[in-house]
Structures are given as C-alpha cells and as structure tokens.
Amino acid sequence: MRQMEENLVVRQFLDRVCKQVRTKQMHLEIREELLGHIEDRVELLMLEGHPEEFAVQEAVKQMGDPGDIGKSLHVAHRPQLDWKLLVMLALFLIIGLVGMVSVYFADERYSVSLVERKLFCFGIGVLFLIGFYFLDYRKLKKYSDPVFFLIVILMVISLVYGQLHDRRTDYINIGPIGVNMITFSLIPLLLALAGMKPASQWGRWEAVLNILYRGVLPVVLYSISSSIIYTYIYVIGFLILTWRTSKSLKQFAMIAALPLVGVAIFLSTQTDHLLLRWREFMNPSAKEMWYMGNNADAIQTAGWFGQGFGQATPRIPYVLYDNVFPYLIYCFGWLFGIVVGVLILLFLVRLWNISTVHKDPYAKHIAAVLIVVFGFRLLWPLLMGLGVLPKVTLEPPFFSYSGVNQILDMAAVGLLLSIYRRKNLVPSEVGEAAPMKVA
Template sequence: MRPVEEYKVVQDFLSRVCKQVRARTMHPEIREELLGHIEERTELLMLEGNAEEPAVQEAVKQMGAPEEIGKSLHLAHRPQLDWKLLVLLVLMTMIGLFGALSIDNAGTEILSDFFIRKLVFFCIGLIFLIVLYFLDYRKLKKYSGILFFITLCLMAMTEFYGTNTNGANLYLYFGPIVIPMLGTVSVFLLLLAGAGMKPASQWGPWEGVLQILYRGILPVFLYGWSDSMVYLFVYVLGFLMLTWTSKKNVKQFAVLTVFSLAGLAYILFTKRLYLMWRLEGLTDLEGNGGYHMRVIADAVSSAGWFGQGFAAPNPGIPFVYSDSIYPYLIYCFGWLFGIAVGMVVLLFLARMWSISSVLHDSYGKNIVTCIIVVLGLRLLIPIIMGLGVVPPVSLDFPFISYGGTNQILDMAAVGLLLSIYRRKNMIPSGMGEAAPMKAA
C-alpha cells in the first residue's frame, strides 16, 4: 500500500489546515495527528471494498473542511493570558501602594515619598513584566550555564567589594544602582539558571559529585560567608526541588539532601551566636533581643478587627516599610484586613502551583518550580513572622513592601510565569517530560 501522506490530496489538506494555525511549532504534531485519522478512515474504506486512491480521497472528504478544522485548532493552540494570576498580582500591588501611602501620611519615617518611589519602581517592573510576557522564555535556556557562572562571580565580588551593612557585604553598587546581590537577586538568577542546566537525570556518578560541589556547595558557602542565612535556606530548598523534579530518584535525592543539610548545619554552627540572639527574640520577649517581637505583638494585639485607621502612627515598629509591613497593615486596618491579605497570598501561591500542573515543557516547569520556592517563602515568612511564629529576619514582602531592585525582579518573575503560561498550548507534548497537559 502506498503511504497515505504521499497523496497530493492529503498534502493539500494538511497544508490548508496548518495555514490557519499560527503556532508553527505545533504543525508537525497536528499533521501527525490528522494523518493518523486519515489512515484509519482509509483502511476502513478499503475493507469495505473501495480501491486505495478513491478510499484516500473519500477519507479526506470525510474529515471536513480544512479551513474550519484549522481555525478550531488555532483557537486551541493560541496564546493564553492567565487573568487569575494577573488579578491577584494587581490586588497585592494595590495593597502595597495603599500601605506606602499610609506610611507617608503617618509621618513617622525619616525617609518620605514612599508611595511615589514605590509607584516608580512598580512602573519599571511593569515594563519588565510586559517584555518577558512576550519573550519566548525558551530562548533563555542556552544562556543558563553562563548565567550561573556570572552570578557566582558577582556574589564573590560582593563579598570583597560590596557595601557593608550590619557587618555583612550584601549590596553591590553599579554607579547609582544598588543591587542586593547576596539576597533575592542571586537566588532568582541561580535557580533560573539551574532550571536550564543539565538535569540530575543525566548526571553520571562523578559528574554528579562535581555538580553538587558547583551548584550546591559553592553557593551555600558564599551565602554562609555573607551571613545571608535566610537566602541560603531558600537556595538550598530550591536546589533540592529542582533536583527532585528532574529525577525522582529517592537514593540520589537522599544523598543530595544529606550533603546540603550537612553544609547548612556547618554554616549554622559557625553562626550559632547570631542564631541564639535571634531565638532569644522569640522566646524572651522582655529581653533586649525580643524588642522587635514585642513591639510587633503589641501592634497586632491592639489592632482589633478594624485597626487604628489610615496612617495611624506607630514609631515603635522597626522597618515598617519592608520587614514589618504586614504587622503595620494589621495595626492600621485590623485583623480582617490581615486575613484578607493572607488569603490573597495563598490564592496567588495556589495559582502558581496550578500553572505548574498544566505544563508539559520540562524547562518551563522547572522555572515555575523555582519561582514558587522563592516567591512562596518570601510571601509566607513575613506573614508568619508578623504573627510572632518565627523570629524576625530581614526579608521583604514581595509586591507589598517598599523595594527597588527586588520589586522590579518580582514583577519580572511574574512576567516569566505569564510567558510560560502563554505558550502552554503552543509547545508540542513531546518536548517535555511531564504528564500530558490538563485544563487550567
């Protein structure tokens, strides 16, 4: 029997269908699927006694109008905008701008114009979000290795030439631009690069050791050296999650976990005096180390269901524009408002998780996993810290607290999420290692 795809009538039919579908990457998969249907119909018609060529022509005819089929397939594979994630982002941004306006009017901070500054950084971040939304995220993969190396070099440079803040070099200056290199920036860049680098499923025994040293131990050492304990923990968790999703091997994951936790334990042991001081703030609210927790607890407990009102001054709360923005919002607008903020955060995290579940491109799935880890911890820790569950740490509240580089970076991360979601139906299923796509 002559191959069905060699018939001109079949070739014309497939070409007319694909002409309607703008997602060119889907054309081979569409052709293969339609060709399979034509072959099945042809075989049935031949079993009924039809000759081969008439059977092929009739099978194509039974498929229907190619333009209509193409249009329906185009609708199925067109770009998608995740409106749910976008709405939740707008809500958190509005909360942040409202909080900045309240701080400005309270007049208790040395710096002023937080609202204007936050609005400017939001607009810059919005530009990054839009650019990344339209950018094909898959083009970033080939730069993963060099991005990881450059990030490590910048982290080491920060250790030697960065600005000293509270005894640690965390910030790197490029003229007027200040970058918290040993904070959110490096964590995002390292994990984003790791998402596109050689997965754990392809590591050999010795290569695995080198990868653990290079991608696991070296960043941990740099974070530990700089006293960036929170971001060290975030990176370790992100690295382990990436390794697990790329190869769900319990033994390998156990070895990686042991190595990572051993390095983390060593770093924590060398910083034990600092940690004891932090824990004192949680257990001994009357001591000097518990001042931060004490004023936050007093502010939250005195808020009531509806708070003290817009721009209510509370000069006792330290870092009200960043680390302590959540308890300040509760103090001003009450427990109900605090619950509402928590619900928006949880919905935002759930939406990010749902995006991960509908992807069938392994690279995109890895990126979403990294963003969930980094944004998830940075969204949840300030909330539980504001409720007095964990000791205070220097960690900004994404989208809500005041910030320059971090706010731009967070908006860019959402743009990357939207870019991945936009193409979820435009990438052939054979390109990923995950399960077939589901509806979101």
C-alpha cells in the same frame, strides 16, 4: 513523511488546515494527529470492502471542513494571558503602594522620595514584566550556565568589596543604585539551575564537580553573608530541582548530602543567634524581646477594621521592609489581613497550576523554583508578623519597599506569564524527553 501524507487529497487537506493556524511550531503535531485520524478511518472503510482511493477521499470528507478545523485549532493554540495571576499581582502592588503612602503620612521621618522611588521601580518593573511576557522563555535556557557563573562572581565581589554609603555591606554600587547581591542573587541562581544540565545526565566526576559548584559553593557564599533564610531557600530550591531531574533515589541522596552537611555546619556557627531568635519567638512579651512583642501588640489593637489609613507606626520596626504585614494589619484590620493571606495562598496555587498545565520540563522547573522563592518570601513574613514563625530578615515581594528587588520580582512574574502564554504553543515532543533510567 508518512505514506498517507503522500496522497494529494490528504496533503491538500492538511495544508488548508495548517494555513489557519498561525502557530507554525504546532503544524507538525497537528498534521500528525489529523493523519492518525484519517488513517484510522481509511482502515475501517477498507475493511468494509471499499477500494483504497475511495476510502482515502471518503475519510478526508468525513473529517469536515478544513477551514473550520483550522480555525478551531488556531483558537486552541493561540497565546493566552493568565489574567488571574496578573490581577493578583496588581492587587499586591496596590496594597504595597497604599501601605507606603500610609507610612509617609504617618511618620515625618520618611520623605516623599521613598514613594517616588517605589513608583519608579514599579514603572521599571512593569516594563520588565511586559518584556519577559513577550519573550520566549525557552531562549533563556542556553544562557543558564553563564548566568549562574556571573551571579556567583558578583556574590563573591559583593562579599569582598561590597559597600554602601562608605559602610561595609553586601551591596554592589551600579551608578547611584546600590544592589544587595545576596538578596538579588536568589532568583537568578535558581532560574539558572532550572536550565542547566539535569542530574540524570551527569557522569561520575561531573556529578562531583556539579555538587560542589551548584550545591556547596552558593551555600558557602550565603553562609559568609550570615543569611540563614536565604541559605534555606536556595538549598530547598536546589534539592527540588535535583529531585525532579535525578535518575534514582540513590543519586538524589548522594547529591543532596554535601549541601545539607554545609547547611548543618553553617547553623552550628550561628548557635547564639538561633537561640536568641528562639527565645524571642517563645517569649515575645519580654522587655528585651521588643521586636516581636511590638508586632504582637500592634496586631492585637488593630481590631477587625484597623486603626485607619495614615496611622502612626506603634513602635513596629522596619515597617517598609520585614514588618510591612503587621503595619498593614494595624492600619486596616484583621479582616484585611485574612484577605491578604487568602490572596497569597491563591497566588501560590496559581503558580502551581502553571507548573502542572505545561508540557515543557524546563517550564515546570522554572515554576517550581519560583513557587519555593515566592512561597517563602510571602508566607514567612506574614506568619512571622503574626507570631507564628521566628523572626528572620526577609522582605515580602510586591508589598515591601524592595527597590531593585521589586523589578526582579516583577520580571519573574513576567517569566511565569510567558510560560503560561505558551502552554498551548509548545509541541508535545518538548515535554516528552527520553525517560530517565532508574538504577
């Protein structure tokens, strides 16, 4: 306790202020800030020749009514809901649902059960979003290491024993539900990385083990599944977190080297596949390059306002998954596609804003990796559908059928809402950890 706070008048004033602020974890910071102001005023009054006791009482009086101060501080430090992020998410989900219903009416091959399952996953996703919104995100940090380990084990199991409908796949069956662990693993792995021991605190041998465990092992597992794009996303997320937590550029370069070598080796084994994708990208009109060519034809015939709801898919493959954007543009037009593109950019900017307004480094790391994940998964399919980027197997979140992954994506948004909710509830000390040593 500071000496000034031992004064009864000052202590009573601070108690009355803090009584109005329900966020108890902010009380200490509020007391410290108000004490600083009182001490400054006492010092000025004493320099004017007033005795100390009078100066203290006068300084407290000049601060104003403690009840009013406490109420204003309560407003400043109460939980907040990011309505902008929530509205954009709702628009994404509505667009995705409308697109799926349009496919259902357009193509008799699809049954109503697809719509029902989409709505079921939507309902479960809403529950997870609400749950994570009210959950204090900081409580997840202590589970980062076991979560990372568990996801790695599940990835190994899926690669060795995974199957779906008696076919060898990367799926793990959980009752009647099949979960593709390769696509499912990305968000949990990167969120776990965000809460694990930062690179600036690694010892020499600890650094070697962490590079192999956190950096190389997931790259190997994604490589075995032949998922180039998920390998890219994971490595970029890993490098961003390493950059943010490294104590020097030299350490970052040493940590990044081995995972990047692993990616290079993996790509060297995929030369034929990469060349095929490049030829398709460069010459989509060729007959053998039907995938991107059909997308381009559909978009060209869409016009500004599209062909209308429930139109038959014009040979666009995977309209419920990778190519949901070309189909939506075909049905609703170029103007609609521009609006969706702008909404996606605003969504990512909103995530960036969340990462900048918070004091807690853990919150910043979570927001950073989710910007990477959602940025790739939203922008790449959109630009791929427009013929700007090469074809990859990557479903856009919220818009596509998704299934179980939709639940995970909505839980991730709930986590972002939890972070924003507490942006004024986390004391400054949390965001002011000891500075990193620079080599």
